[in-house]
Amino acid sequence: xxxxxxxxxxxxxxxxxxxxxxxxxxxxxxxxxxxxxxxxxxxxxxxxxxxxxxxxxxxxxxxxxxxxxxxxxxxxxxxxxxxxxxxxxxxxxxxxxxxxxxxxxxxxxxxxxxxxxxxxxxxxxxxxxxxxxxxxxxxxxxxxxxxxxxxxxxxxxxxxxxxxxxxxxxxxxxxxxxxxxxxxxxxxxxxxxxxxxxxxxxxx
Numbered sequence: 001x002x003x004x005x006x007x008x009x010x011x012x013x014x015x016x017x018x019x020x021x022x023x024x025x026x027x028x029x030x031x032x033x034x035x036x037x038x039x040x041x042x043x044x045x046x047x048x049x050x051x052x053x054x055x056x057x058x059x060x061x062x063x064x065x066x067x068x069x070x071x072x073x074x075x076x077x078x079x080x081x082x083x084x085x086x087x088x089x090x091x092x093x094x095x096x097x098x099x100x101x102x103x104x105x106x107x108x109x110x111x112x113x114x115x116x117x118x119x120x121x122x123x124x125x126x127x128x129x130x131x132x133x134x135x136x137x138x139x140x141x142x143x144x145x146x147x148x149x150x151x152x153x154x155x156x157x158x159x160x161x162x163x164x165x166x167x168x169x170x171x172x173x174x175x176x177x178x179x180x181x182x183x184x185x186x187x188x189x190x191x192x193x194x195x196x197x198x199x200x201x202x203x204x
Contacts, residue, residue: 008198017076018053022087025183027055030194034058037097037143045159046095048193055106055115055181056192062099064187071116074195075178087203090167090177093160093196094131096146099139100189102132113183113191117165120176128165129166132191142190160196167200 001116020027030052033042037058046052055072080088100113114132118125146161147153153161181193 023068025072027072052196101138
């Protein structure tokens, strides 16, 4: 496991000990600032730091079967310590670009694209986090950004969104942490996610 230690956290550096998996969509380390499909300019927030992961891919034709169905993932096997008197959490930063949206009439999660985080343990697989474009704009070449003006996260409309996952239920266990970018249902709308600054934190 590629790590950087400090007094109360472990930084899980993307690219060290992580597996980049293709289940219909590719995943990779970010080599250059990707082009923001909304502005046409480089998104200079990506990468922020030494390493970040791109899960999914731009450039697919928005015409069935142009956008592959399935998911891309970046994942790592972790031991979650059981530290007396402390809780454990995972924090990470993310950005989503999507032509799809996750609002409207009640929808099954399998009907739209989104970023999902899974924890797999001896107890099975658990979805512990998800996010998606929840703005009103969607369609071929109609991209929305998370965070963005129509997808405010923690008061932010640019940069990175941040999330925290409580890992208390997994203390003392070996787990597989999996970040997944899903394209679902049809070959129309594409979604690409970015992950950075994954931390395992210990909370007194």
